[in-house]
Amino acid sequence: MLKILGKASSINVRKVLWTCAELGIEFEREDWGAGFQSTAQDSFRALNPNAMVPVIVDGDFVLWESNTICRYLCNKTNDGRLLPVEPQARARVEQWMDWQATELNNAWRYAFMALVRNSPAHRDPAQIEAGVAHWNRHIGILDHHLATIGRYAAGDHFSLADVVLGLSVHRWLSTPMERPLYSAITGYYERLSERPAFHIFCRNGEP
Incomplete structure (x- = not known):
């Protein structure tokens, strides 16, 4: 196993x-x-x-x-449920997975460590403010994309990109800070919340 x-x-x-x-x-x-x-x-x-x-x-x-x-x-x-077999469809999913791992993760790091983890090494008010702004800007990129493309990150169907992005969106919503109201992100979060596994492993009280 x-x-x-x-x-x-x-x-x-x-x-x-x-x-x-x-x-x-x-x-x-x-x-x-x-x-x-x-x-x-x-x-x-x-x-x-x-x-x-x-x-x-x-x-x-x-x-x-x-x-x-x-x-x-x-x-x-090997069934293509979450990661398509067709090259272009697969690349679209992996594009957003890689963006999450590089751009989005780096955007939230300082603010999250300060505001949620209460890290002594992350106490600079200017860096916290900049971190929050950076984080909000990146979520705004995802919001614009979702408003343009459809229900999920790679189109109309749930994919592996939504697993990694869904956790990141949940962390953004769970962090005590000021954030814009992104309507496409709100709808996306509601759609993800319809999935039982989302509640078990994401929307479960952990940021």
């Missing part, structure tokens, strides 16, 4: 858990992450040199990087 290593509170672990739920993949999850004893950290680093979650163990196969793991799971089922 597939083994997922990482705390269920991690946004990147939740990507993998939600993907498994959508695909009907059975799994076992083990808590790994910051705060473990050094010996356990050494064992984990042997699986992932970055010592970051999630990591999956599928038989003898070990894989890390959350978006890559989600792609692998979709490819393993």
Whole structure:
């Protein structure tokens, strides 16, 4: 059985858990992450040199990087439900997945660490203000895209892009800060909320 290593509170672990739920993949999850004893950290680093979650163990196969793991799971089922087989349709999904992992994630990092994690290293008011503005601007990009293209990130059908973006939108809505009212984002969040796995692994009280 597939083994997922990482705390269920991690946004990147939740990507993998939600993907498994959508695909009907059975799994076992083990808590790994910051705060473990050094010996356990050494064992984990042997699986992932970055010592970051999630990591999956599928038989003898070990894989890390959350978006890559989600792609692998979709490819393993080979049915095109979340990740299309046709090259252009697939590229559209992966485009938004990569945007989430690079542009959007970097946009929220400082503000989220300050406003939700209460990190002592993220206390600069000017950087918090800039971070909030940067985050809101990137969500605005997604809002404009959704208003233009349709119901989901890659068109009319739910895809793997919506798993990773849905978690990011939930985090944006859950962070105590001023934010614009983006009507397309509101509708998108409501549509995602119709999916049972969204409530289990995303809209579950964790930002």
